[in-house]
Amino acid sequence: CPVEPVAYMGINCELLYDACIKHECPARRICNRTAGLLEYECICMPGFTGIDCNININECESNPCKDPHFECVDSYTCICQPGFTGANCRDNTDECASNPCQNGAICRDRVNEYSCFCVPGFQGYNCEIDINECASRPCKNNGTCLNEMDHYLCKCVPGYTGMNCDAEIDECDSDPCQNGALCNDHVGFYTCTCAPGYQGIHCEVDINECVSQPCQHNGTCHDLINSYRCDCSGTGFEGDHCELDILECASEPCLNSATCVEGIKNYSCACWPGYTGQHCEEDVDECATEPCHNRGVCFERSNQAYYGTRPDFPSNFSYSQAAGFLCWCQPGFAGKLCGKCSCCLHLIDGAWFE
Structure with a gap:
């Protein structure tokens, strides 16, 4: 038990320390102490004095019996009313000396009685009853109530918060869903509805539409958001998937009635006699x-x-x-x-x- 600034004793350290319990005084001496302090002293018993308390005090010396009809006999005893003590019953009995108030309560001495002022969380005449703050079931939504001194604590299940677990946590507040996804709040968790072209728990993965190799004839695939683009440059083909053979002769590039001959990625012009050039554009000057x-x-x-x-x-x-x-x-x-x-x-x- 603690000894500073006040000493305690008892199984639960609930009593103020009494130094006289473990110390005996010599004959004609009694133990005098202050509750809660380690110090004590042996003083002479009432009616005795001297260094060794061996001198009997003559109480008649002060002539307490002034009526001539009474004779003073050495020593007397006063039978005190409840609440008082001392040789002449002049001292108020300290009912708080035995430390009757428990659990840190403050004791107030009165005449022949005492009162205990309980600290929050306790009740009863001696403050011996721990108030169960969980009795009213303050925790909501299946929260677990923990009874503490002077208060209670609610241990919330996932998805709830607040002193009484009465507030549902919005898991979407932190904006966990990426790339324009829709966040759906649930009790204790959330789900993301991804925008087209994305996947993953948080829609953080861009779907690669080029994985299926949609571009034909060696066209280059460029992945876009929820789409793709085929670059048909240099293939001799065109179309969304480079699936169409480019008809180079469709534009009639050959001049002077020359015949256009289709090829892969190119064409050639079969010139009539008298003409030359890539497109038969030059008249041969014979x-x-x-x-x-x-x-x-x-x-x-x-x-x-x-x-x-x-x-x-x-x-x-x-x-x-x-x-x-x-x-x-x-x-x-x-x-x-x-x-x-x-x-x-x-x-x-x-x-x-x-």
């Missing part, structure tokens, strides 16, 4: 090489009879700008390239012969 001799004048021409009909040409081919040239020879010269001397030729039916 006179550029100056094929006519002897100052003959070169004329580009288009003459079916001269050029001839080719079986691989389409039936709708026009010879208006086809290949060929004519040489207009200077006088005295003849021949396809004006390379023959006309003096050796004979004009027969409009044509020159050797």
Whole structure:
């Protein structure tokens, strides 16, 4: 039991310490102590004095019996009324000396009685009864009540809070759901309703729509939110999934009635004779090489009879700008390239012969 600042004793340390219980005084002495203190002293019993308390006090010396009809006899005894003590019953009995009030209560001495002022949480004449604050069942929603001194504590089940467990916890207050998901509050837990394109407990995982390899013909898949995009660049295909072969000839890139030939990722132009270039856009200048001799004048021409009909040409081919040239020879010269001397030729039916 504690001894400072006040000493206690008893099984539960509920009594103020009484030093005289363990100490005996010599003959004609009595133990004097103050409750709660460790110190004590042995004083002479009433009627005795002296260093060894061996001198009998003559109580008649003060002549208490002043009436001549009474004789004073050494020593006397006063029978006190309840609540008083002492040789002359002048001392009020301290009913609090025995520390009757329990559990830290304050004792107030009265005449022949005492009163206990209980600390919160206790009741009874001696404050011996612990008030059960849980008796009124203050804890709500299946909370467990713990009776404490002067108060109670509620141990709440998951999902509830507050002094009496009367407030439901909103698990969505912390915004646990990510990426625009809807949080659904339940008792003790929450669930997330994910926006399209996301998954996971907190909708924290972006669904990769490219996992299924939706892009065909080596198209590059780019994952988007709840979608994907196929990059068909360089594949020769188009469409949402690069599933359509690009018809390069659809734009009619070949000029001058050339035939467009489809290929993979490209095309080619089959030019008519007399044209060249990637798109058959260049007219071949047959006179550029100056094929006519002897100052003959070169004329580009288009003459079916001269050029001839080719079986691989389409039936709708026009010879208006086809290949060929004519040489207009200077006088005295003849021949396809004006390379023959006309003096050796004979004009027969409009044509020159050797």
